[in-house]
Amino acid sequence: EKQMAYGTWVRWAVADPAPRHSLKVNQSFTMVRGKENLNKFVSKLSDDIENAVGVKPQRIIVSADHRAGQATFRAGCILVELTLPRKEAEDVCLQLQNDRSFLRMQGKHRQIYADAKLELLTPLGDRLMTNEFADGMVAELRAKAPKFPVKEILGVGSGDTGTVAILMTGGSKVPKAVVKQAIATTLTDYPDLEIDNPVECPEELTLDFTIDVITTTRGGVHYSAADVVDELNDSEFNRKLTSVLAKRRFDVQIESSAHAHSRSLSQLEFFLEWDGKGDVPEGPEGMCLVYTGSDLVQLIDWRSGHE
Numbered sequence: 001e002k003q004m005a006y007g008t009w010v011r012w013a014v015a016d017p018a019p020r021h022s023l024k025v026n027q028s029f030t031m032v033r034g035k036e037n038l039n040k041f042v043s044k045l046s047d048d049i050e051n052a053v054g055v056k057p058q059r060i061i062v063s064a065d066h067r068a069g070q071a072t073f074r075a076g077c078i079l080v081e082l083t084l085p086r087k088e089a090e091d092v093c094l095q096l097q098n099d100r101s102f103l104r105m106q107g108k109h110r111q112i113y114a115d116a117k118l119e120l121l122t123p124l125g126d127r128l129m130t131n132e133f134a135d136g137m138v139a140e141l142r143a144k145a146p147k148f149p150v151k152e153i154l155g156v157g158s159g160d161t162g163t164v165a166i167l168m169t170g171g172s173k174v175p176k177a178v179v180k181q182a183i184a185t186t187l188t189d190y191p192d193l194e195i196d197n198p199v200e201c202p203e204e205l206t207l208d209f210t211i212d213v214i215t216t217t218r219g220g221v222h223y224s225a226a227d228v229v230d231e232l233n234d235s236e237f238n239r240k241l242t243s244v245l246a247k248r249r250f251d252v253q254i255e256s257s258a259h260a261h262s263r264s265l266s267q268l269e270f271f272l273e274w275d276g277k278g279d280v281p282e283g284p285e286g287m288c289l290v291y292t293g294s295d296l297v298q299l300i301d302w303r304s305g306h307e
Contacts (some may be wrong), residue, residue, distance in 0.1 A: 008201075
């Protein structure tokens with residue numbers, strides 16, 4: 001497919017390697033008042049999280065959360081801000097919800113975790129694709145560089161990484177420092193934001209892509225690779241895709257340079273990994289059932305070495 005634009009696209013890769021999250025504990029803030037109480041609380045919390053997910057939280061800050069005057073306690077509830085990679089933070093969320101998890105059963109602070117909730121910071125990739133981000137960038141650039149010839153600003157991303165792209169009139173100079181400052185100012189919720197140096201992009205992009213399709217039946221409707229190929233080759237596909245992208249602030253023209261086709265899956269690899277925490281044995285058992293259609297053609301049964 002081709003993306004057409006008039007001018008020069010310049011992109012900045014951005015990443016948030018250390019997201020900040022908020023742990024809200026519905027316990028009185030008096031529990032952590034005083035330097036000694038606060039240090040003990042933080043030390044136990046840090047040890048619990050490290051033992052539970054294998055990563056030590058960083059830059060822990062504890063404060064009183066009055067919840068807009070609706071807090072259960074006069075002194076406010078306990079609010080903990082901490083830095084933790086997203087994968088491990090999601091694991092903490094699950095453990096707080098599970099009364100048989102390590103945190104709820106063995107944690108030093110297990111008596112308060114039933115009343116705790118970890119609120120994750122919105123992934124950077126999701127934030128980049130909002131109108132709020134694009135509008136904020138436009139406002140920042142107009143304030144700092146009124147004559148900066150910006151035609152369009154796009155943000156795309158996934159997880160805690162993404163790209164900010166700016167379309168400028170041909171031959172315009174890029175005020176690198178101004179743009180980096182505008183990105184950082186617009187994304188103040190991401191204090192550890194990393195911004196790479198800008199890279200110029202061509203006006204026309206050709207993208208080759210592959211779609212993995214699993215033939216299945218849902219709600220009485222049969223879906224197969226042939227159905228997907230027919231959709232991709234349909235004369236209305238480019239118009240539909242253009243419309244979907246326009247809703248995400250992508251003002252592009254799309255043309256298909258080749259017809260889609262399908263081929264059978266020829267090789268499949270499985271990777272199994274585990275962290276060995278809790279009661280998980282060092283060599284868990286594994287089993288794989290291989291079917292062709294509805295017929296079982298092979299059974300792979302692997303058992304741990306100690307059995």
